[in-house]
């Protein structure tokens with residue numbers, strides 16, 4: 001008997017490679033989306049700061065807009081986008 | 085002449101004119117003689133006294149002679165014809181006796197006129213009417229217990245002939261007349277009809293027809309109405325019968341009645357108000373009876389009418405009309421409820437059948453009773469029953485999203501979407517407002533009752549929208565993962581319809597799920613363009629279904645160790661994905677998905693779509709033809725029990741056999757004639773892996789997962805307080821653990837949860853108190 005696999009359709013879940021499960025601002029899981037979004041992933045991506053903390057992009061942008069100083073809400077260091 | 089002698093002469097003269105004073109009726113007194121006598125009475129000024137005295141004697145005579153002689157004929161007899169004769173004689177004798185009074189009554193009328201005191205005679209305005217009133221009163225005062233026997237026989241015999249005559253039934257070759265049951269040679273019908281009309285006329289004249297024969301007559305006519313309705317309305321629901329029946333009552337039935345009341349003539353005498361009144365009163369009674377019998381019949385058939393709705397709408401319209409004319413609403417509710425219970429609510433009926441009948445019931449009753457009250461009352465047991473069936477939500481959801489036959493719910497869903505919000509139109513209907521019927525539950529807002537449409541009634545069966553939507557999500561997840569070719573367009577269309585119904589937010593998760601499916605297609609296309617990926621694997625087409633875990637229902641926990649080449653393949657896919665989507669990676673769920681394989685046994689080729697489990701298993705048998713269950717468990721990391729169950733797939737395909745207990749071998753090409761694959765000259769065959777089981781955790785499992793949150797609280801409580809009853813645990817959880825997800829937990833749910841803990845020996849239940857087991 002010879003078995004030939006012609007095609008294999010597997011099922012997987014995707015997740016962000018981050019050092020935490022939840023966004024420190026909105027408390028939602030990273031793999032979900034921020035409260036303003038409906039669709040996760042491409043439509044509500046994560047961003048990392050130079051301090052290595054990461055957030056939903058929409059959450060940190062909103063946060064920075066509301067603050068006089070551009071600081072990371074987790075560690076209070078100056079916020080810089082890290083394009084890793 | 086002395087005064088005493090005078091008096092005696094006067095008295096004799098009065099007795100001569102009114103022999104009734106001596107207890108007889110016959111008098112030779114001529115009119116001229118009487119005139120003289122009356123003049124004498126008036127001149128003496130005693131006319132009132134004499135009149136009253138005569139009335140007393142008339143009454144006495146009736147009581148002592150006429151009435152007892154009449155009733156003496158009413159004996160209980162078993163012979164119909166004898167009964168017929170007795171009643172005929174009774175009536176004609178009575179009639180004759182009354183006729184014998186005519187002389188007296190004539191004189192008494194004259195006497196009464198001379199009194200001019202306007203005293204009513206037995207409550208009536210003249211002597212004749214007063215006499216009839218007196219006769220009736222006296223008769224009824226002596227009514228014997230079993231008086232109806234001979235009346236019944238009389239009318240039974242008569243009706244039989246009467247029917248025969250007016251219904252022009254065909255004579256045929258019968259030797260016997262079907263009217264009087266005699267041989268044709270001495271048929272008695274003509275005589276019976278004559279007696280019948282004669283007796284009726286006499287009773288009518290005496291105004292006794294209704295009092296004596298009314299009940300019997302009514303019964304006979306009601307029986308005929310009944311049998312007519314029975315004949316007319318068996319099995320057909322698509323025709324309205326009301327107009328036809330009303331017409332039949334107006335013509336046929338009323339013509340019988342008129343003939344009875346008018347001695348055989350088909351029209352009542354235009355100047356006889358009594359007869360006309362009697363007939364119209366009788367007609368009122370009969371038409372009520374007609375509606376009543378018809379409605380009762382239809383109520384008995386209501387379950388079948390409902391099943392055939394909307395084809396049976398004419399019948400429903402009839403019932404609707406009749407409910408207003410009768411008092412059968414409570415009967416309808418009770419009967420239908422019983423019918424639903426006995427015909428639907430038992431384990432032998434599929435949930436989908438119950439649902440179909442339920443939907444039909446909703447539609448029918450909504451048409452029948454727009455207030456919704458009957459519907460609510462009648463279907464309560466159905467809802468309670470459906471709630472306890474495990475597959476109810478699943479059945480509702482699948483029939484909502486099904487095409488073709490049995491998709492009434494799908495139609496209903498589409499209809500709702502078409503209607504939209506017509507709140508404004510309703511404003512204009514204020515003048516069609518009707519109060520709730522008296523049997524309405526005052527606690528329920530009538531607007532709610534009316535507004536609830538079929539789908540929400542179905543959804544409400546299960547209590548909450550959330551549960552329903554969750555079940556839909558699970559079902560959708562199963563469908564999306566089970567099908568190798570997914571009709572996303574159709575799923576999106578239904579999702580849109582459901583969103584209109586349940587709101588965006590409830591179904592947002594499902595939207596993401598569908599988007600995952602279409603995104604996956606795009607990702608697969610991109611990854612197949614990735615040269616690194618394609619180079620690493622040239623033989624197997626590898627596709628991924630990439631899910632957003634947060635939005636899918638939880639998957640059943642199952643383990644499966646895939647073959648090395650497949651693991652390598654999926655790893656490469658992951659790398660390619662990571663390159664495509666920065667900062668993101670994949671976790672594979674090995675037991676989900678589907679696999680296309682081709683199996684060559686000797687010269688035969690077999691193409692199959694199977695689950696990853698089945699593919700892995702057969703691939704292992706390719707490497708090594710004999711496996712013990714334990715060895716398979718070692719390489720596949722699947723529990724032995726599940727292995728044993730699932731291996732049957734390949735056994736049924738004839739590729740693997742169990743050589744000895746828990747020891748399996750490949751059926752080789754050499755003895756391939758044993759495999760049922762090779763029985764025919766089938767070279768290629770497409771088979772579907774028939775695993776219809778859901779891959780999702782059931783709603784019950786999910787809920788138990790949520791309740792697990794409480795477990796640490798409960799352990800804490802019991803450690804500190806030793807033992808607690810159920811309701812204390814419930815209260816304390818409410819106080820301390822209410823912020824936890826899964827928030828509300830009913831007492832019932834908690835009991836179930838704790839009971840599972842008792843079964844798994846994590847808790848001990850003693851005298852109604854829960855305790856931690858001693859370690």
Ligand SMILES: [Zn+2]
Nearest residue numbers: 023026056059
């Ligand atoms: Zn966030």
Ligand SMILES: [Zn+2]
Nearest residue numbers: 034037044058
């Ligand atoms: Zn967002």
Ligand SMILES: [Zn+2]
Nearest residue numbers: 051053072075
């Ligand atoms: Zn930081």
